[in-house]
Amino acid sequence: MSQTFKKGTFLSRLRSEFLTVLKSSPVFRVGFVLLIIVFFLAIFEPAINDFRLDGHPSTKFGVYEKLLPFSAEHPFGTDHFGRDTLAIQITGLKFSLMIGLTAGGMATLIAVFMAVVAGFVGGKVDAILNAMTNAVLVIPTLPILIAMAAYMRMNLWLISLTLAIFSWPWAARTIRAQILSLKEMGYVELAEMTGLNKFEIMFTEILPNLIPFIGVGFSMATIGAILAETGLRVIGLGPAELPSLGMLLNWAMTFGVMAQGYHILVIGPAAFLVLIFISFNLVNTGVEEIFNPRLKKITGI
Amino acid sequence: MEKAQLLRYIAKRALIYVITMLVAFSVLFFFLRLIPGDPVSRFVRDIEVRYSYRIENTQEIIDAYKERFGLNGDLLTQYISYMRRVFLEFDFGPSFLNFPTPAQNLIWRRLPWSIGFLGVATLMAWVIGIAAGTLVGWKRGTKLDSALFSLALCMSQIPYYLVALLLVLVFAYVLGTFPPRWAFSPTVTPGLNLEFIASVLKHATLPALSLILVQVPSWVISTRALTISILGEDYLLYAQAKGVKKVRLLNRYVLRNILLPQLTGLAMSLGFVMNGFFLIEWIFSYPGIGTLLVQAIPVLDYNTIQGIALISIFTVLSANLIIDVLYPLVDPRIRTGG
Numbered sequence: 001m002s003q004t005f006k007k008g009t010f011l012s013r014l015r016s017e018f019l020t021v022l023k024s025s026p027v028f029r030v031g032f033v034l035l036i037i038v039f040f041l042a043i044f045e046p047a048i049n050d051f052r053l054d055g056h057p058s059t060k061f062g063v064y065e066k067l068l069p070f071s072a073e074h075p076f077g078t079d080h081f082g083r084d085t086l087a088i089q090i091t092g093l094k095f096s097l098m099i100g101l102t103a104g105g106m107a108t109l110i111a112v113f114m115a116v117v118a119g120f121v122g123g124k125v126d127a128i129l130n131a132m133t134n135a136v137l138v139i140p141t142l143p144i145l146i147a148m149a150a151y152m153r154m155n156l157w158l159i160s161l162t163l164a165i166f167s168w169p170w171a172a173r174t175i176r177a178q179i180l181s182l183k184e185m186g187y188v189e190l191a192e193m194t195g196l197n198k199f200e201i202m203f204t205e206i207l208p209n210l211i212p213f214i215g216v217g218f219s220m221a222t223i224g225a226i227l228a229e230t231g232l233r234v235i236g237l238g239p240a241e242l243p244s245l246g247m248l249l250n251w252a253m254t255f256g257v258m259a260q261g262y263h264i265l266v267i268g269p270a271a272f273l274v275l276i277f278i279s280f281n282l283v284n285t286g287v288e289e290i291f292n293p294r295l296k297k298i299t300g301i
Numbered sequence: 302m303e304k305a306q307l308l309r310y311i312a313k314r315a316l317i318y319v320i321t322m323l324v325a326f327s328v329l330f331f332f333l334r335l336i337p338g339d340p341v342s343r344f345v346r347d348i349e350v351r352y353s354y355r356i357e358n359t360q361e362i363i364d365a366y367k368e369r370f371g372l373n374g375d376l377l378t379q380y381i382s383y384m385r386r387v388f389l390e391f392d393f394g395p396s397f398l399n400f401p402t403p404a405q406n407l408i409w410r411r412l413p414w415s416i417g418f419l420g421v422a423t424l425m426a427w428v429i430g431i432a433a434g435t436l437v438g439w440k441r442g443t444k445l446d447s448a449l450f451s452l453a454l455c456m457s458q459i460p461y462y463l464v465a466l467l468l469v470l471v472f473a474y475v476l477g478t479f480p481p482r483w484a485f486s487p488t489v490t491p492g493l494n495l496e497f498i499a500s501v502l503k504h505a506t507l508p509a510l511s512l513i514l515v516q517v518p519s520w521v522i523s524t525r526a527l528t529i530s531i532l533g534e535d536y537l538l539y540a541q542a543k544g545v546k547k548v549r550l551l552n553r554y555v556l557r558n559i560l561l562p563q564l565t566g567l568a569m570s571l572g573f574v575m576n577g578f579f580l581i582e583w584i585f586s587y588p589g590i591g592t593l594l595v596q597a598i599p600v601l602d603y604n605t606i607q608g609i610a611l612i613s614i615f616t617v618l619s620a621n622l623i624i625d626v627l628y629p630l631v632d633p634r635i636r637t638g639g
């Protein structure tokens with residue numbers, strides 16, 4: 001764990017930790033480049049689509065002729081609503097990522113709160129929170145999500161919160177385990193001896209060393225949220241004003257375009273989803289390798 | 302381990318099992334009830350529309366149906382009466398989907414299809430994954446290792462419903478090799494005849510294949526990790542130095558140590574497979590409990606939804622309990638710990 005004990009301010013520590021990972025892990029480098037591509041597409045989606053479609057919104061129906069083949073103007077052709085396929089898919093990527101990140105952020109907040117309270121108060125509180133975590137872990141979440149999405153008017157915040165409520169347990173478990181092991185570290189004992197109280201130790205000694213694990217937890221929760229969100233949208237639920245990749249898949253399926261041979265309408269969203277998953281996962285694997293030496297020994301990469 | 306110690310260990314595990322189940326189920330119950338929606342009024346309205354019949358004393362009828370479905374009174378009363386009915390009488394209550402058939406009958410009718418294809422596919426994935434993972438771990442550092450391991454890493458990133466969708470696309474629509482939906486062809490008569498069995502197998506191929514493709518990579522990754530860590534152990538070096546033959550080394554020293562933790566994983570995944578992969582059933586319109594669940598949700602059929610969720614929670618936790626209890630009997634290292 002030697003990399004985690006660095007001096008300096010919070011930000012400079014964060015930066016040096018990032019550079020360490022970037023230098024020593026090829027898996028992380030590949031993932032990071034892919035992640036930049038994903039974020040670039042999502043952030044500059046309005047500009048890219050404006051430029052390509054002369055200012056027409058990508059979601060507007062009937063701008064072009066329906067189901068055009070591939071061409072220079074429409075690299076993926078147009079769909080059965082007369083929209084540019086590539087443009088609507090980049091829009092879908094943006095919304096998928098937006099919902100995933102919001103839900104992932106909320107889930108991480110819940111997880112960190114649960115883990116910090118459980119790990120620090122210990123005893124009965126820990127036992128109760130742990131039982132809660134394990135119980136939520138075994139509940140089949142997708143059915144509940146589907147039921148909620150079917151009956152409540154969803155917007156970005158509500159759907160993210162719903163996704164977050166069920167995707168925090170894994171992250172909470174990882175972070176709690178890490179807090180328990182950090183508590184046994186020599187320097188925490190030393191801090192106790194010098195008279196720092198629990199609260200100070202938590203914020204000055206333990207929380208900074210948890211950052212990589214919180215980061216991994218965040219990106220795991222984000223992936224989980226995107227996975228669940230896409231599942232919801234594939235069966236046709238969720239807010240229609242946020243056309244994410246899952247919704248594009250649902251459109252393609254319900255209109256039977258697969259049977260008619262317009263495969264790009266399924267393969268395109270699927271490919272963008274896989275790009276998101278692979279980039280987040282590679283970054284995760286890279287970070288875990290560095291900060292979890294036992295894991296590195298095991299995976300042997 | 303002492304007998305008393307073992308008993309105490311089992312009692313502790315059993316207590317945790319019961320508590321987790323109750324907590325999980327209570328969370329599920331209250332979450333479902335928090336969803337706004339009045340399924341009973343809708344149910345009564347549906348009857349009116351279906352039989353074009355004007356019900357005069359609607360409120361009374363709604364109340365009567367609420368009584369039947371266990372939806373009268375405040376949440377706490379509903380909760381207590383529901384828990385009593387489920388855990389003492391093993392009755393899930395009537396279903397909305399197919400009133401007045403009890404939800405459990407609806408579920409039992411679909412369950413064999415789910416258990417059949419999900420169970421067999423999960424087992425097959427486990428066997429293939431363990432075999433490939435051990436091989437890859439044994440040959441660590443070679444080209445075969447890096448090729449198969451990278452393939453597994455990439456494959457494990459693809460969401461399961463995408464795999465299913467792509468398989469439908471390729472094998473059902475483009476090539477037409479396999480049927481895209483349902484469990485058997487409408488022309489055969491269900492029963493113990495060859496034609497029916499062949500049709501069932503043919504229809505189960507694509508759903509099972511998507512499940513296998515999704516699960517094998519994660520088994521390969523975890524088995525490879527276990528193999529590599531075992532290969533680094535001192536006892537293995539010692540055995541190698543003694544000149545133990547490779548095949549024996551692989552069977553007695555490596556595979557044995559892999560099987561135990563991976564059996565735990567198998568028990569876990571057999572439980573999780575029910576709630577994790579039910580969209581595969583929906584994509585193939587397979588008549589299992591996954592499809593039933595997707596049908597039950599739009600009408601907010603509480604009893605059916607809760608019944609399916611209860612079965613899945615029960616499977617996951619029971620599998621865990623069995624493994625927890627059997628583990629110290631099988632693994633001498635845990636016997637002392639308790």
